[in-house]
Amino acid sequence: MRSPRCPVPAAALLALTVALAASVAVAAPLERADEEVRRLYEAWRSEHRRPRCNCSKAGEEDRLRLEVFRANLRYIDAHNAEADAGLHTFRLGLTPFADLTLEEFVRRALGFRNATAPRVASTRYLPRAGDDLPDAVDWRLQGAVTEVKNQRQCGGCWAFSAVAAMEGINKIVTGNLVSLSEQELIDCDSQDSGCNGGDMGNAFEFVINNGGIDTEADYPFIGKDGTCDAIRENKKVVSIDSYEMVPPNNEKALQKAVANQPVSVAINANSPAFQHYTSGIFNGVCGLQLDHGVTAVGYGSEGGRDFWIVKNSWGPGWGEGGYIRMARNVFLPTGKCGIAMDASYPVKNGPNNPMAKAGISKMALA
Incomplete structure (x- = not known):
């Protein structure tokens, strides 16, 4: 460090x-x-x-x-x-941010920035009469979630959120769990600002337009902004076809989406309770100014209280091994901390390009 x-x-x-x-x-x-x-x-x-x-x-x-x-x-x-x-239904402890003021924590650990252009929500996961959703889902148990990563002092939460969602849908469609490169997004996605913040939708658009994304192993995270490596950018190991927005301010729609795949969500994490969270179902005070990108990888209930299972990017030393359970069905259309306000997910219709897996681009074949 x-x-x-x-x-x-x-x-x-x-x-x-x-x-x-x-x-x-x-x-x-x-x-x-x-x-x-x-x-x-x-x-x-x-x-x-x-x-x-x-x-x-x-x-x-x-x-x-x-x-x-x-x-x-x-x-x-x-x-x-x-x-x-x-x-309270959650507890606090000495997380990796225990020596930071709230202002310092916000500056170092957050980094979601709303896209400037409005996006139209898809009806794919719009709740309908007769929907029979499972009572609980945990994509970790299905092998669709990689290990918890650590964005360190880089405000690249948006990249980690988008990557986790793409890792999940790639596992669901192809059967292979591949850890993907946040650093490629931070270095090469010109719509966003690297470690100074970004938007998950922009990250999905970059991967779609680029034809895929490289692996974490080949294009590893360095904890700071770097220069886009065009050679590794052309190693399109995993691809997605499109991405869609969950109908906003609708926890039932978000539940339906998460029942089908891990989903990128934006939340408000600007609070000391979030900074020091270690366990339990988070029901603390928070606002609706979205400032942090995370990934909803499941949901469930405990003791009559519903919760979301949310993967963070602050390392396994924060929260419940790097995760937080956030209160669900809170009778606010936005969801707890705005979790239902700006949710998106990648769409993948088939296998990855076999030449992309080998790191061969169309340019190289020309």
Whole structure:
């Protein structure tokens, strides 16, 4: 992992700490002894391989990170005390973002940007009388979901979301699970802005127009913007024929879509509860300003509460092994955190081009 950036100027330290305190104040904090906080902080730093700042103001940066960690821990403890009292259906913990302010977390971990042109929803998954949907679906159990990946400090969530949906439909249609390249989208999709954000629909359009997408193994993720590699871009290992939008603001339509394939969804993840989520069915406060791309890979119920199974791209150290269960059927047309507002999926009608699998382009044959 890259060394942290050098700290903000000393004059900004007080303002940053005050802003953090305001963002995490929810209840009377459960104070821990300073020695315990420091011990937890050092253990967390070791677990997540967080290096010391290699800069002239390393001591100041370390003190700032400790205080941010302390404030986040106070928020986590207060929330979990409320969860123990039955006020929440999910718990928080020391995720890989435990030393970041909410502002820093948003800047580093999110990256969905709405497409400028409106898109018309398909009727493919429009609910109809007589629909008999399964009570629960988990595409992980069907071998249609690759391992949880990590976008690191790159705002390329949109690429990870789109890739997961394409990996899923490719497995369903061809029987083969192939890990695909987010880096190709980040480097080569000119409609989007790489690590500065993008849209899943644009990613699908790129793959359609390009004739396919390369594998993760051949075009690996590097955690930052790169230059498009035309040779690897021409290795069209997996292709899709088109993509469609789920009817918006309709959780039943989204359920029908997810019952048939993994679906790219946009959500609002700009909250400390999302930042520190570790387990349970997320029913926390969130807005409808869509800012993060993820993938719905299933749904189910537990204890009478319905949920979506959502694959994230923050590594397996966040959430439930990299996943979050988000409340479903919340009686809001948008769904929890806007999950039903902007959902899309790739369409694949047949096998991949055998020459594409070999990395042979039409250009090479000309």
